[in-house]
Amino acid sequence: xxxxxxxxxxRVLKTGQSMTLxxxxxMNHEYMYWYRQDPGMGLRLIHYSVGEGTTAKGxxxxxxxxxxxxxxxxxxxxxxxxxxxxxxxxxASRDPNQPQHFGDGTRLSIL
Amino acid sequence: TQLxxxxxxxxxxxxxxxxxxxxxxxxxxxSLQWYRQEPGEGPVLLVTVVxxxxxxxxxxxxxxxxxxxxxxSLHITAAQPGDTGLYLCAGPTNTGNxxxxxxxxxxxxxx
Numbered sequence: 181x182x183x184x185x186x187x188x189x190x191r192v193l194k195t196g197q198s199m200t201l202x203x204x205x206x207m208n209h210e211y212m213y214w215y216r217q218d219p220g221m222g223l224r225l226i227h228y229s230v231g232e233g234t235t236a237k238g239x240x241x242x243x244x245x246x247x248x249x250x251x252x253x254x255x256x257x258x259x260x261x262x263x264x265x266x267x268x269x270x271x272a273s274r275d276p277n278q279p280q281h282f283g284d285g286t287r288l289s290i291l
Numbered sequence: 292t293q294l295x296x297x298x299x300x301x302x303x304x305x306x307x308x309x310x311x312x313x314x315x316x317x318x319x320x321x322s323l324q325w326y327r328q329e330p331g332e333g334p335v336l337l338v339t340v341v342x343x344x345x346x347x348x349x350x351x352x353x354x355x356x357x358x359x360x361x362x363x364s365l366h367i368t369a370a371q372p373g374d375t376g377l378y379l380c381a382g383p384t385n386t387g388n389x390x391x392x393x394x395x396x397x398x399x400x401x402x
Binding site for chain 1: 295297300324331332333334335336339379381387388389390391392393394395
């Protein structure tokens, strides 16, 4: 999965705390995505971006915000973490009509 | 409600056996992708099928896209322990900017 780097790899938060997950890609891809993965649910799209400065809502956007100020970075924010946001978060990037490349995930636990 | 349903959810077989996993939807997709995900890593693309009835082979893996482009199957011949992982199917939205992922099939191949 060289090319898409997620930071941090693990994090434990208390309910109500805030944090930002960082995704960085070095492939100059136009599109970037944030997914969450829960048991038995596959991957669900939270937010995505089709270019620098643009963002759009996915399937499960509530409780999350994103920003794409630089083409290579896509940030996912949790303003007030809730136990329901305990999950594994994956970032992906791609160019139009090309496959997605995924990072190795961020494992987030909300207590 | 998941747009793409995969079955079975879990599968445990002995090395050397054959198996088939399924990805079904009530919606028509322009293409479907298959990914394999190993523990602690992000999904990695195996194949994309784009034509109804299409069959693609990747060594011991055979992928088929349904004639109506609503379903797909993955057949593995003579499974090996290295085939162990989570298999995910995914299909694009009408705009092609987003992807729906299936619920996943977790495969364990016992030596």
